Amino acid sequence: LNAAPGRAPRQHVRFLPAPAGGDGGATGLVAARVPVLADHPLVRGPRFRRLKIGAGHRLDTKASGVFVLGIGHGNKLLTDLYNCHLTKVYTVGGLFGKATDDFSDTGKLVEKTTFDHITREKLERILAVIQGTNHKALLMHSNIDMKTQEAYELAVKGLIRPMGKSPPIITAIRCLQFAFPEFQLEIHCLHETQQYLRKVVHEIGLELKSSAVCTQVRRIRDGVFTLDDALLRTQWNLQSIQNAIWDCQLKVKTELEKTLG
């Protein structure tokens, strides 16, 4: 970054003695634009010594996926994005038959159960109920008076969301794959932590009268940033970062304008 051509040095007007030979006595002053010595690269040093990088929504060590970072002035947009309260989408993988103390498959085993009575239909029924109760929680925590006409209009459009602090809420959940005994869910949620999602997997297991652990948590969308915008480990160089910032700028601006008005 420091090797890239920097800003041209400032120029100012100085009155310099004219290169007049001859008499050596009378000196005429000629105005000339010369660069300021203080702006010289050798005086100033490298332009970037430190970079301010801020992180968006947290991601566990055991989870993977899209992780939003803000650089420099972008940190101010991070708080605005947080206040937008947009949903995040995760793919959560689970395994039936085991229960561990930290709800993931690397934890200490607590119990093993049979699971041959579980069918995809039962799982979908449980997911429908989870979605229903969370939808109710969504409406209740959004702090809108239910008796007004605007509350009704927003509810029809599906735009009611808690715009302040709230417990984790799942806005949508569905089963992507069910390869017995493993299954994969897609969860859209707000204000959650990855450990909460693992707990949800554990509770699904309990509800089906068996037990389940979470094998994988992967964030595939965080607000406006999807997997396509995300940079892989091999792409962590200046050019791709700059391209990514440039592509996302417009998206972020429109989203902020739409939500915060």
Place this chain on the structure above:
Amino acid sequence: APRAPAALCRGLARPAGPPSARQLREAEEAAPVFQYVGKAAKRKDRVFVWGFSHSGALGVPSFVKPDAGWKKPRRIQPTPYRLETEAKISSAACGYGFTLLSSDTSDITKVWGMGLNKDSQLGFQRSIRDRTKGYEYVLEPSPIPLPLEKPQQTRVLQVSCGRAHSLILTDSEGVFTMGNNSYGQCGRKVVEDETYSESHLIHQLKEFDSRVVQVVCGQDHSLFRTKKGAVYACGWGADGQTGLGHYDITSVPTKLRGDIAGVNIIQVSSYGDSCLAVSDEGDIFGWGNSEYLQLASVTETTQVNVPRHLPFKIGKIKEAACGGTGNIALTEEGNVFVWGYGILGKGPNLIETAVPEMIPPSLFGWSDFNPDIRVAHVRCGLSQFAALTNRGELFVWGKNLRGCLGTGRKEDQYFPWRVTVPGEVVDVACGVDHMVSMVKSFT
């Protein structure tokens, strides 16, 4: 250096450290497997009740007379509460302060009742303390003895409750009626100054053109729908709710004419003083009270005593339900339409309409994520509405009279709101201030 004596050396023993991956795997495989439920486990049927409990209509005695002296009686149950029943309940009905539950078993006890019994709407419940008197309030589901000819073969198909009378439909022995008969709503001749409380009289009705397949109670009138598609009515008629062309009381079930004559009716509904009927072709007919614009699309009169066809252009109607002041209809596509007066479900601004208005399906959970959610059934209480989706979710809206909506909140609900029930709701019966639902457990 002093060596430890041989007896104290531990030999080949190793100190215990953190278990290696192999040890963990072996311990896991050696752990016992618990079985909570077998492969052929069936889903259980449950009954949930909520609403005003002080009359005993919810069937839980501890709500009215608590077990311990320091506990206070619970007047209102604001969220669904499980009711333990001995048999699988197939049909339930909520009246004005009492409830009837029935099962289609071939045992001797087929119908249970609880709540108000001041007009013997639950039959004669013999009091334990005094064998000659009956109970005025029944706090627990008590069996109702029916005078059946073949008690171990006849099955009870459906029950229905009105303000102070109830109807029980059987498959081969006609309809049994009990309760108040001051307007002939029980289908027998009105006796002057009859005392209805502690009465043993249960009347049996058999004379219809074909087998009766549905019975419906309005506030003080009764409607019977037969297999051939005809509708019979008896009872109070001052609002024209008997649909027989006059405003007097009828004490014998009489066939309705008007726009219904010759039409094959597949469903009848009533709860207050107006009635609705749906034909097999998807047309809807209404009669009775029209003070709240229920029939204002065809007539200006407020009492309509002949069934009139309601020409709504909303599609083929599958099911309709009639409440005290508002009506609701469900079309074949799964859209829900409401009209009438009161809290209709489209926000606080819509108080009354004569033309049906559709409730957007997104309020019932439909979205791009779940495009195949449809409303399967609609039910009506006196000033509440209930809708059941095909996923087994129950949505309620309307006036929250004494906690009857089951939402846990005291305010009225202006748009459909989910009721959290631990199970898939199969059917719901709405009353004035309480509701009963039949639920299947999840697994």
